[in-house]
Amino acid sequence: MKHCRKHRLPFLKRHRKCMKCIREQFVLWRERNPEKAALQGIRQRAKRCGLTYALTTESLPKVPKVCPVFPWIKLKWHKHEGRQQDDSPSLDRLRNDRGYEPGNVRWISWRANSLKKNASIRELSALFRDAKKVRSLHD
């Protein structure tokens, strides 16, 4: 049985790497290819939600410097796995009745995307009016 010297774990079948080596390799790949890694996640989510997925790295718009919704947020990829940060790029669908297709997506901040989710204009306006009313009572 061959072992990985670094992690002291057995090599996987047909690999010269152990489980942890493969994990490390994947993390590194994600760091070097954040857009491709993001697309993988989006493809899985699209499948789960029954949305069309027809994106390729080539058809994907470039990540802008700042969030088009919240221009005070500079967009950047975060190295480490785990929770998304407010300034992480997040793919937003322009039309809710269409899937992840070229021409129907743009990058915005995770913060903006998580607030917006699938809210309608009516809901967003109501939120805005309510927030203003509540704040004005307490300022």
Ligand SMILES: [Zn+2]
């Ligand atoms: Zn290893």
